[in-house]
Amino acid sequence: MTRPGACSIIPGKEAYLAENWAGPVPVCRVGKERNLSAPEYRGQERVLEGRHFMRVFDKDKESTADPDFVALLCELSGEDVRKCYQCGKCTAGCPVLEEMDLTPSQVMRAAQAGLRDLVLDSRTIWCCAGCQTCAARCPKGLDLSHVNKALASLAFAEGRTQAARDIAAFHQSFMDTVGLLGRSYELGMIGLLKLRTRKFLQDVAMGMRLFAKGKLGLFPEYVKGNAEVRRLIREALKRTREQARARPGLPQEQGAGGEAAR
Amino acid sequence: MTIAYFPGCSAAGTGREFHESTTTLCEALGLALVEIPDWNCCGATSAAVLSPHLNVALNSRNLKQAAALDAPILAPCAACYNRLKTAQLELRENPALAREYEVPPRALELRIMNLPEMLLEYPGLERLKEMVKVDLSYLHPGAYYGCLMLRPPKAMQFDDAEQPTSMERILEAVGTRPVEWWARTECCGASLSLTTAKMVQHRVGKIVDCARRCEANCLVAACPLCVANLETRQTGEEPLPVYYLSEVVGAALGLEPAQLGTPRHLLSTALVGAKGH
Ligand code: SF4
Ligand code: SF4
Numbered sequence: 090m091t092r093p094g095a096c097s098i099i100p101g102k103e104a105y106l107a108e109n110w111a112g113p114v115p116v117c118r119v120g121k122e123r124n125l126s127a128p129e130y131r132g133q134e135r136v137l138e139g140r141h142f143m144r145v146f147d148k149d150k151e152s153t154a155d156p157d158f159v160a161l162l163c164e165l166s167g168e169d170v171r172k173c174y175q176c177g178k179c180t181a182g183c184p185v186l187e188e189m190d191l192t193p194s195q196v197m198r199a200a201q202a203g204l205r206d207l208v209l210d211s212r213t214i215w216c217c218a219g220c221q222t223c224a225a226r227c228p229k230g231l232d233l234s235h236v237n238k239a240l241a242s243l244a245f246a247e248g249r250t251q252a253a254r255d256i257a258a259f260h261q262s263f264m265d266t267v268g269l270l271g272r273s274y275e276l277g278m279i280g281l282l283k284l285r286t287r288k289f290l291q292d293v294a295m296g297m298r299l300f301a302k303g304k305l306g307l308f309p310e311y312v313k314g315n316a317e318v319r320r321l322i323r324e325a326l327k328r329t330r331e332q333a334r335a336r337p338g339l340p341q342e343q344g345a346g347g348e349a350a351r
Numbered sequence: 352m353t354i355a356y357f358p359g360c361s362a363a364g365t366g367r368e369f370h371e372s373t374t375t376l377c378e379a380l381g382l383a384l385v386e387i388p389d390w391n392c393c394g395a396t397s398a399a400v401l402s403p404h405l406n407v408a409l410n411s412r413n414l415k416q417a418a419a420l421d422a423p424i425l426a427p428c429a430a431c432y433n434r435l436k437t438a439q440l441e442l443r444e445n446p447a448l449a450r451e452y453e454v455p456p457r458a459l460e461l462r463i464m465n466l467p468e469m470l471l472e473y474p475g476l477e478r479l480k481e482m483v484k485v486d487l488s489y490l491h492p493g494a495y496y497g498c499l500m501l502r503p504p505k506a507m508q509f510d511d512a513e514q515p516t517s518m519e520r521i522l523e524a525v526g527t528r529p530v531e532w533w534a535r536t537e538c539c540g541a542s543l544s545l546t547t548a549k550m551v552q553h554r555v556g557k558i559v560d561c562a563r564r565c566e567a568n569c570l571v572a573a574c575p576l577c578v579a580n581l582e583t584r585q586t587g588e589e590p591l592p593v594y595y596l597s598e599v600v601g602a603a604l605g606l607e608p609a610q611l612g613t614p615r616h617l618l619s620t621a622l623v624g625a626k627g628h
Contacts, residue, residue: 272363275365306364
């Protein structure tokens with residue numbers, strides 16, 4: 090069911106209130122008018138083009154709610170996700186909205202509702218730049234970068250990175266070099282990233298310019314205590330996997346995360 | 352005055368001119384920078400994505416290494432500053448965690464400073480003003496703070512998170528004319544630059560556009576990731592030059608551009624309007 094109204098996020102835009110699992114949620118409408126309640130959109134995830142988007146949720150399809158999920162997320166993120174009252178301030182100021190499928194406040198609402206598949210498979214948790222604009226503004230003092238990153242670490246531990254393989258590969262490559270050397274090393278990290286994503290030509294010209302300026306070290310610096318750094322990384326990853334496994338709803342023998350430490 | 356220096360990984364790479372200008376400037380200010388022995392990566396934007404425990408794990412080691420020097424820490428890179436400070440706060444609030452990682456109590460008391468924070472105190476604005484040798488009044492910088500120096504405010508406790516003034520105060524003290532603009536604390540897109548370049552281009556475009564409309568003739572920042580993004584992701588014919596705060600302050604004090612790493616910039620390799628440019 091949709092009702093037209095004024096958008097609460099972008100002034101002057103027309104918006105719809107879409108009835109879904111979370112009650113009415115304001116969304117913007119751009120482009121062609123669509124009847125979001127038409128049968129062809131039921132359960133379909135992305136119906137609007139461009140920067141402003143929404144999901145139409147099908148109550149029956151999203152019936153896999155996990156009631157323990159919110160507790161696990163609170164534990165992992167250190168943020169009391171239950172406190173969020175959907176004011177939307179985080180979404181209003183988020184700089185990477187255009188890359189996201191769920192808005193930051195929708196992630197919060199979905200997590201509260203225990204919709205673990207929806208949030209773990211969303212692109213938002215990977216796209217969060219960690220800018221903490223939301224943390225500075227949330228009236229409930231919540232830091233969504235902690236929430237998004239905790240969700241990403243869970244998705245990573247479960248090996249479900251399909252929503253943003255490039256971004257996951259970037260973080261993994263970065264930590265691989267840190268695990269190896271104790272420090273990050275741009276050239277090595279970029280090499281690993283290109284191997285993982287197979288996008289060999291992207292930004293090569295930029296790399297040459299940096300190189301010419303003496304800004305891409307040919308030889309990595311490394312830390313004498315790199316074995317200790319490796320151990321610290323391995324243990325942190327192990328702890329996350331154990332926390333995740335201690336809760337129901339996870340496949341038992343998973344864990345793609347941790348190549349950095351192995 | 353001894354300062355424990357945490358250069359950060361980018362000091363050997365894309366942020367080389369930041370490292371060079373910071374060390375040159377500190378020397379001129381009579382501050383003895385001592386590099387923290389065998390420091391490791393702070394985890395930057397990646398650690399927390401792999402595990403929420405990684406930030407404290409990695410930085411507990413850094414804090415332990417710094418404890419030996421027993422001096423205030425300067426972490427010029429905004430990401431390093433943010434991660435070190437966040438980990439220190441978490442360890443302070445959770446003594447059991449500090450014991451587990453064997454972090455000595457002394458390490459939890461060490462002051463951690465970013466570059467503007469340090470300059471405001473060592474040497475302070477008055478002294479900076481006295482030391483100025485070169486007239487930089489032709490520079491109208493847009494002071495760009497980005498994210499990690501200011502946010503989250505409850506952990507950073509540095510300046511006002513929405514309306515900061517520290518960089519402008521420093522830039523004014525050294526004789527430049529910082530402009531008033533609003534995109535100062537907008538995110539540049541951070542480490543998404545390598546994977547979602549379009550989005551970062553869009554962010555950078557907005558920031559630069561705002562600075563231009565407010566009549567800035569350059570941007571001044573204090574974070575190697577911000578500068579890398581602002582320099583590499585600007586499109587358009589006439590990009591706005593980007594400098595580090597340490598470079599501009601150093602130039603005002605009469606230090607040589609080569610020592611300040613200025614020729615290493617991708618966009619403008621001399622302060623705009625400088626002689627011979
Ligand atoms: S700003 Fe805070 S309370 Fe408001 S929607 Fe976002 S997380 Fe929830
Ligand atoms: S921390 Fe993430 S969710 Fe919060 S405003 Fe920044 S990008 Fe958006």
